Amino acid sequence: MPAAERLPAPGVNTTGEREELLAKGELTVVGRISGASNAVLLCTVAYGGASTDCVYKPVRGERPLWDFPDGSLARREVAAYLVSEATGWGLVPPTVLRDGPYGEGMVQQWIHSDEAAAAGGASGADGLLALVEGGEAEDGWKPVAFADIGEGRTALLVHADDPRLRRLAVLDAVINNGDRKGGHLLAAPDGRLYGIDHGVTFHVEDKLRTLLWGWAGEPLTDEARSVLAGLERQLAAGAPLATRLAELITPAELAAVRARVDRLRHTGVHPQPSGQWPSIPWPPV
Structure with a gap:
């Protein structure tokens, strides 16, 4: 991967302008x-004097999955971006569905993340994920699960008690993310946190697998409850978001999104593992 992102030219600042460029x-x-399970191509994209680096995932490069329809992952990535934008949190980089050199696919703006700042590879006070030998999470960290680290030793997997991660945990619950790994978290140089790789989302069955279980069962924040109320309105039949999602996922999947938002609003808490599906993705990073 390149050492740095080629940012769009001056004047390409709004989300709409970045979407148009892509x-x-x-x-x-x-x-x-x-290292990716599906075809992931690093590209440049240029338009109207502006350019940036991006990721292109052609549909023809998607590996078939037993529980998701063939050729649907790119559309799910775009749907995840639309829901993220509807929350106002901006947790997913600008993402579009378009034709490319190898046919239709997802194109997403490249986000530069220094190795030292990447959530999946960082540890300690500056990171977002860590393994702790000793069995207890320190202040500012949330316990997730114990992990085998070899030689008969275990360590506690923890993540930071960080509001950016907490928002992402809510988004994942809404879109039913089945693959929230550490390597899918990108801490940008400006302090923003992004989540990437959202192809395994929006299933009608509970598929939530994540490393962000630290708030499971805890009350949602006031901010999250407000966002969910707004999202419920935007998912109503005929609303622009619902109309766009209907072009990307099935009617049953759209109904399931509405049901998940309704459930989160009425329970008022972060979801807990169902016990019917592995709660942590493998490999976790």
Whole structure:
């Protein structure tokens, strides 16, 4: 991956302008990002004198999954971005569905994250995830689960009690994210936190798998309750968000999103693992 992001030219500052750049710009493939389960291509995109680096995931490069319809992951990534934008939290980088060199696919703005700041690889006070030998989470950290670290030793997986992570935990509950790994968290140089890789989302069954269980069963924040109330209105039949989502996910999946928002509003707490599905993704990073 490149050491830094090529930011759009001056004047490309709003979300709409970034979406336009991604949707209408000329895509040039730079290389393939190794280690991903599906085809992930690093590209540049240029339009109207502006350019940026981006990720392009063509539908034809998606590996079939037993529990998701073939060729649907790119659309789910775009749907996750739309819901993120509807919350006002901006937790997912600008993402569009468009044609590209290898056919239709998802195109998402590249977010530079220094290795030292990347949530999935950081530890200690400056990180968002850590393994703690000793069995107790310190102040400012939330316990998740015990992990086998070899040689008969275990350590407690913890994440920071960080409002950015807490918002992302709410978003994941809404979109039913089945794959919130540490490597899918990107801490940008400006202090913003982004979540990426949202192809395994919006299933009608409870598929929530995440490393962000630290608030499970705790009351939602006032901010989250307000956001969920607004999201419920935006998901009503005929509302612009609902109309756009209907183009990306199935009617049953859209109904399930509405049901999850309604359940979160009425319980008023962060969800807990169901016990019917592995609660932590593998591998966790």
